[in-house]
Amino acid sequence: MSVTENCITVDGHAEYAEPGKDIVCAAVSVLAQNLIESLKDLTGDSIEYRMVPGHIDINFKNLSERGKLLVDSFFIGINSISESYGREYVQIK
Numbered sequence: 001m002s003v004t005e006n007c008i009t010v011d012g013h014a015e016y017a018e019p020g021k022d023i024v025c026a027a028v029s030v031l032a033q034n035l036i037e038s039l040k041d042l043t044g045d046s047i048e049y050r051m052v053p054g055h056i057d058i059n060f061k062n063l064s065e066r067g068k069l070l071v072d073s074f075f076i077g078i079n080s081i082s083e084s085y086g087r088e089y090v091q092i093k
Contacts, residue, residue: 001028001078002093008032008071010056014089024089027081032056035074043067 002009010032014024036049036058045067048059063071082090 001091006059006061008035008056008058008074011054013054014085016085016089024081024085028078028090029056031074031077031081032058035070038070039063039067042070 001011010028013019014022014028016022016024019025033051033056036047036051036056039045039047039058039060043064043066045060045063048057050057060067078090078092082092
């Protein structure tokens, strides 16, 4: 996963288990998809996103306080997964 001021990119697979059975990959994907839906449904923030198998881009500018809180919550979840399953499976750049 890479992070910039206006973009979160989730790329690749965690390789914790074989594709289709990788709970780490699934957890990260769910958190990213939930962030997208939460930003769309719970804020007036403008975002752009792209989801294809193994890749999610979320682009935003000028997030509201609520949007920033949702992004912070996303990272709490990501860090929890990383701590529970190992930093070698979830890398943030």
